[in-house]
Amino acid sequence: MATQELNLTLMKKTYSNDEAFHAALEYFKGDELAARVWVNKYALKDSDGHIYERTPDDMHRRLAAEIARIEKRYPNPMSEDQIFELMRDFRYIVPQGGPMTGIGNEYQIASLSNCFVIGNDGNSDSYGGIMKIDQEQVQLMKRRGGVGHDLSHIRPKGSPVKNSALTSTGLVPFMERFSNSTREVAQDGRRGALMLSVSIKHPDSESFIDAKLEQGKITGANVSVKIDDDFMQSVTKGRQYTQQYPIDGDQPKYTKNIDAKALWDKIVYNAWKSAEPGILFWDTIIRESVPDCYADLGYRTVSTNPCGEIPLCPYDSCRLLALNLYSYVEHPFSPEARFNFDLYRQHVMLAQRIMDDIIDLELEKIDAIIEKIDADPENPEIKAVERNLWLNIRKKAIEGRRTGVGTTAEGDMLAALGLRYGSDIAIDFSVEIHKNTALAAYRSSVNMAKERGAFPIYNFDRERNNPYIQRLRAADEQLYEDMRQYGRRNIALLTIAPTGTTSLMTQTTSGIEPVFMPVYKRRRKVNPNDPKVRVDFVDEVGDSWEEYIVFHHKFVTWMQANGYDVTKRYNQTELDALIEKSPYYKATSNDVDWVNKVRMQGEIQKWVDHSISVTINLPADASEELVGRLYVEAWKSGCKGVTVYRDGCRAGVLVADTGNKEKKESEDIARFSSTRPKVLEADVVRFQNNKEKWIAFVGLLDGRPYEVFTGLADDEDGILIPKSVTSGRIIKNKEDEETTRYDFQYDNKHGYKITIEGLSYKFNKEYWNYAKLISGVLRHGMAIEDVLNLVASLHFDNESINTWKNGVERALKKYIPDGTVAKKGHCENCGSDTLIYQEGCLICQSCGSSKCG
Structure with a gap:
């Protein structure tokens, strides 16, 4: 492999970081943040740091060439130029991180999948089984994957075990083990991403819920609680709830009756305090899940990926792609603005086809990984877990051909159409968009089944009564009948994933989120002795900073469309007046009606067969009662999961003793x-x-x-x-x-x-x-x-x-428990305090870095 890389290095032209940055800066029309993110995260480079792509045009050519190569295997192939034009300038179809960096990348043996779920068959909680999971998550993280797995199979604390310990330690020590393993794995300078989940029915679920409250503990994982309808009904009706182990056993070894409302209050308080745990409404997920129609064939959903948008069975994986909704608005920010539904439906069908091609590319990557494992000089016993892991993942990719087509720029699309995010008319329009997305994607998958064959385990009778399939039938009877006759190419198709860094390159709002702020201030450190700089702020250690106004890209487009001078230096009063006249007024993440946003998510969820990553942003003074009300509304509205983030809730020091809720940081x-x-x-x-x-x-x-x-x-x-x-x-x-x-x-x-x-x-x-x-x-x-x-x-x-x-x-x-600096409220990459929390991820508005949780 080293010789091959050396030959490739000699054959291909390389660019310095400065060359690539300045070329990308011109490409992004002066947007330093977008240029820096592209060069650092997505430009093709080898392990020595040689850069082989000068601009995103080069990257999109690389992607188009590889996808076109797969297209030639099938009837009526798309050409490389057709595919390139769909991706060019991030205008229409935008592959997400794994595919964007991995497709056509000869310098890296890595998966194209963005996310995986792993787990043991049955309820195995032996040390051997737990160590196997630990090794599997590390092996996936070193190949760029985010990983999720469920802990509900681990027996509760105090349970008898047949070893020298005599009784089980429960969930929390294993949470720490998995978290620590995640922190150890570096992915091109990034830590791994992990989701740990547990059923509310598990007797140790309260300990799980409290585990992250102690500062420095479980810092390498997101945590979510799988809540069933019986628990929610027990909460709303004020009755007891029975926990048991095993959680699905007809004859459990252990049962415990609890006050459901008391445990619910703890979940709400912890989420109010620290934005975790997240909530997964598990009965809704399973009831709506098309793959769970094949649960007895190994497709029983057990957990989600780190940001919660892809519920998966063990050893299944998913690749992600988004359509840029803003680009389908004709005459944006004008009275003539309209959404081109015909073009959009056409592109959704092509996006689904591209996603299916990417599965073939992923299978090639998996084969290369297995070949690399086989060639390694390690003892076969040492390699066995990793090799079997990838064989299992390969099997699921072949059998199910799962895809993750999604959208981004919802907030900008609505603004460009003159609709205020969160209003009733805007919600109705968004639902129509996602209904069209679902119908077009499923139509594409049925068409591919005619040409390429259905996914191998497809069985119409298994799916016919699934609520999601019945919803498609009610909207398009012919689609349903064609699916009965020809099958479908993919077991599940759709998601709305975080698009934090890719939305920096589309220069739009992220996912289905509203704009964070149309205008905000950013600071850059300056040399006060330089006569050309302006010093606006001197911090407590004497460093000088220049403040400058940053306009959201599409806010600038609105200004230009309405005759405002985009070169003028506006004062705050003038900026406030501008915002008030714009379609972004009262439509930012902190302005939207929170209950309406939850309802919007629930209505859109009906047309997304996986799930949605979205955050309900709340002001610092939001009450616990409001958080609880939003959670209940999310359950009633049909959401599969929900996360709340109260402004500043991750900036304080968290303590283990949660019994005294009146103990405020101000007292400390x-x-x-x-x-x-x-x-x-x-x-x-x-x-x-x-x-x-x-x-x-x-x-x-x-x-x-x-x-x-x-x-x-x-x-x-x-x-x-x-x-x-x-x-x-x-x-x-x-x-x-x-x-x-x-x-x-x-x-x-x-x-x-x-x-x-x-x-x-x-x-x-x-x-x-x-x-x-x-x-x-x-x-x-x-x-x-x-x-x-x-x-x-x-x-x-x-x-x-x-x-x-x-x-x-x-x-x-030494007073940080794990010996590291966790910059609460500050970017770990650049130190800036311009962090926002969106779609389950912390995103820096200064350097573009992001991480889940």
Whole structure:
């Protein structure tokens, strides 16, 4: 493989990062964010970082050539040029991450699938079975896949087991294991993505629901609870609910009656507090699922992918593609605006055909992966789990040929038609769009069954009474009859997935979401000594920033269509007036009526055979009662899943004790910012500052860092204490009205108390001043993650103080449970605070990076 890559490198022209970026910048008409996202995430590159594509035109040619190659296997093939024109400029058909990066990629042995679900047959919860799942998820993540699996098969805590432990540890330790494995897997600089689910019927479901409340725990996974209709009826009618294990057993080994409303209140509170757990209305999913008509053949749905839009059976996978709805609006933002339904239906049918071609391309990728596994020099026993995993995935891809055709730019489409997102007329129009999507995609799949053959296990009698199939019948009787006669090419077809980074390249709103904001401010760091820059803001560490206005792309289109100057520098009053005149007014993610958005999702869900990834964004002051009401409305409206995100709910420090709901973060801050106690417990941390040995004393209040002192540890002016000393006390002494002295006291091995007087006198003045800054924010209750972000953002010309700064960071990092910095509210890639939460994903508006959960 290395020789092949070397030959390919020599044969093909390569581009520097700057060359590709500037060419992409021109392609995207000056949109730096879109250009950077394309170069970093989607341009073809090898493992050495050589870039082989200059613009997205090159990428779309690569995709079109490969899809056209598959088309030639079948009757009436589309040409490469036809396919290219459908994708060109991200205008109509937009393959999502896996297909976009993987199709025609000779430098990477990876799957084209965006998402997978894995699991053991039956209710196996042996250690062997659990370790097998752990290895399988890692193997999939290293091939770019997001993974979901269900934990309902694991026996509850305290259950007897036939090993030395005697009783089971329950779900939570395994949640931590799977989460930690996810965090270990890097995918081109990205972590893996994992969904863990459990049935509400499981006796340990309450522990599952609470597991992520403790800071630093289960940070590598999204969690969702599978809720059945019986539980929801028990909640609404105020009756008890019976949990059991096994959850589907006719003769369970264990049962427990619980107060359904009490557990429901906990789910609602945790979602209000931290945006998790997500909710999966499992009976709705199973009842509507066409693949579950084949449950006895291995297609029983058990969990979903990390963002919840694809419910899957074990070892099935899905590839994703979206149609850009905005592009079908003719004369946008004008009185003549109309949606071209004829062109749209034609393109949906072609999109479904392209998705079926991509399954053949995926099978080639899977064969290459298996070939690579076979060629590896490892012992066959070691390779067995990975090899069997891909054989199982291959089997499901051949038997079911599942696809994931979806849409994006719903918010911009509605605005371009003059419809306010969330209004009754806009909801009705959106439902009509998705009804047309379903009918056209299923028509395409039936037509392909005539030409290419139905998926191998198709059986009309199994499906005929499925509610989704009956809905299609009511809308198009001829489609139903043709399906009876010819079958269908694909077991399931449709989804609405997150399109966070791809929507940056379509330059539209994402998925079915409304616009986040039509106008917002962004900051860029600048050199204050540069005469050409404008300094609008200086932060707490002295860095200078320029603020500039960012307009949503289609808001600019609206301005141009209505004669507004897009080059003018508008003040805030003028901007507010502009927005009020636009179709985006009262139609942003924070403006829309939340109940209407849930109803909209439920109505659209009726025409999507998989599921929908969507987030209900709520203001910070939204109540728990509102969250509960939205969840109940989602269940009644026919949603398959729902996620709420209350503004800022992930910025605070979460604590394990959820019993005292009245305990607010403001009380924590008040406690920390009160008068310093005379004596604080302290930890001792040693580090190297260049060639010098340094020591840090971290004062603790309630086990949390409250202040930091540092000094030299190895010369006559330094702080000399035995290396065995790892803890002690910091004592505050008042010498006079104006002077405070801090001493450190520890016990020696003979039990005597030794005092080091005047820690502050041991400081270099510059170190002392920065330590005071760090101690100040610690004392006022800033989250440790944010303190670390602050320390990391300090930049010095002096190399020694930069090394000292790194030592302080290391000293504080031990108070993050997993030893890493989780930048709550800040982008992990660029540090910006311009994060938004959409479709189950955190998306940075500054650099375009995204992650689920």
